[in-house]
Amino acid sequence: MKRNVAGDVASSDSALLHGAREGDPRALDELVALHQSSAFRVALGILGGEADAQDAAQDGMLRALKGLAGFRGDASFRTWLLAIVANEARSMLRRRTRRRECPLDDELPGELPVGGVAGRVVLRAEVARVRALLARLPEKQRLAVQLRVDEGLSFREVGTVIGSSEGTARVNYHHGIKRIRGWLKE
Amino acid sequence: MTCPEIADRLPDWASDRLADTESALVAEHLDGCEDCSAQASVLGTLFVARPEAPAGMAENIARAGGVQAHSVTRERVRPSWRRPAWALPSAAVLVFAVGTTIIFRDSQTIEVASAIGEVPVEESQIWIANDGAVAGAPVLDDLSDEELRALVEELGA
Numbered sequence: 286m287k288r289n290v291a292g293d294v295a296s297s298d299s300a301l302l303h304g305a306r307e308g309d310p311r312a313l314d315e316l317v318a319l320h321q322s323s324a325f326r327v328a329l330g331i332l333g334g335e336a337d338a339q340d341a342a343q344d345g346m347l348r349a350l351k352g353l354a355g356f357r358g359d360a361s362f363r364t365w366l367l368a369i370v371a372n373e374a375r376s377m378l379r380r381r382t383r384r385r386e387c388p389l390d391d392e393l394p395g396e397l398p399v400g401g402v403a404g405r406v407v408l409r410a411e412v413a414r415v416r417a418l419l420a421r422l423p424e425k426q427r428l429a430v431q432l433r434v435d436e437g438l439s440f441r442e443v444g445t446v447i448g449s450s451e452g453t454a455r456v457n458y459h460h461g462i463k464r465i466r467g468w469l470k471e
Numbered sequence: 472m473t474c475p476e477i478a479d480r481l482p483d484w485a486s487d488r489l490a491d492t493e494s495a496l497v498a499e500h501l502d503g504c505e506d507c508s509a510q511a512s513v514l515g516t517l518f519v520a521r522p523e524a525p526a527g528m529a530e531n532i533a534r535a536g537g538v539q540a541h542s543v544t545r546e547r548v549r550p551s552w553r554r555p556a557w558a559l560p561s562a563a564v565l566v567f568a569v570g571t572t573i574i575f576r577d578s579q580t581i582e583v584a585s586a587i588g589e590v591p592v593e594e595s596q597i598w599i600a601n602d603g604a605v606a607g608a609p610v611l612d613d614l615s616d617e618e619l620r621a622l623v624e625e626l627g628a
């Protein structure tokens with residue numbers, strides 16, 4: 286089954302937005318359910334800590350939903366929402382002075398056989414490690430990779446959220462991926 | 472398609488968002504291009520490991536929605552280590568071909584292809600650590616005693 290997240294989300298969004306603007310609580314709930322994980326990931330990418338990310342994502346989503354009248358449809362609803370959440374997370378970050386760094390476990394059991402319980406442990410460690418490397422990237426690269434891969438945003442939409450042009454978003458994305466691949470080879 | 476054209480589309484391919492015809496073109500390129508293939512593996516891994524919103528977040532928003540925005544932070548539900556926040560998405564499959572190629576596709580099981588055969592991996596056995604302590608302690612955390620014993624034996628062998 287195709288995911289086609291962007292298309293599906295966009296079409297369901299417009300119906301939900303209509304309901305949400307009319308104050309239909311079910312439409313609001315559905316919008317939240319559809320976008321909460323994206324909002325959380327974006328906030329996590331900026332703040333680095335799960336509890337802070339949850340706060341920023343919640344506050345950002347609330348702010349967006351209360352300000353639905355301000356959504357003019359120039360961007361997709363998701364892009365607009367994620368830009369608001371990113372702003373919320375950045376202002377929280379400014380109050381916190383610095384991003385919470387994520388400790389990395391570089392000691393991977395690379396020589397273990399891939400099979401049995403050991404294989405599963407290696408697999409888990411490897412998957413977690415790839416994701417952890419994301420946290421090492423500078424913010425714009427990290428967000429560009431996250432928004433492009435996790436959320437399926439176009440480079441143009443990525444640019445809207447990180448506050449850059451489409452071209453800069455693309456460059457940030459490719460640099461980010463290149464660095465992660467470089468670290469994986471170390 | 473050239474490698475740079477493929478590279479632009481790979482995130483959509485790795486997360487299965489491309490239309491069938493375009494997906495087939497990308498797959499054809501990947502068959503003959505080691506570099507793009509390696510990149511697809513990394514993207515597929517990133518995608519399946521993406522975190523989900525912590526339990527209770529939607530409820531907090533709904534609760535705060537009617538009242539005032541500030542109340543939301545006070546009613547926060549702190550996610551614990553093993554909350555779904557870091558569980559892999561449910562319809563995910565990883566195929567690891569010894570250390571390098573990971574192909575991600577929709578399905579219910581996870582398979583690990585290796586030199587010593589294929590090992591099915593239950594999704595519940597794959598855990599992404601909380602961002603506070605990535606890839607460290609929690610990796611062994613949810614193994615049963617029996618699995619831990621088996622692991623010790625494997626390592627000793």
Ligand SMILES: [Zn+2]
Nearest residue numbers: 474477504507
């Ligand atoms: Zn290529």
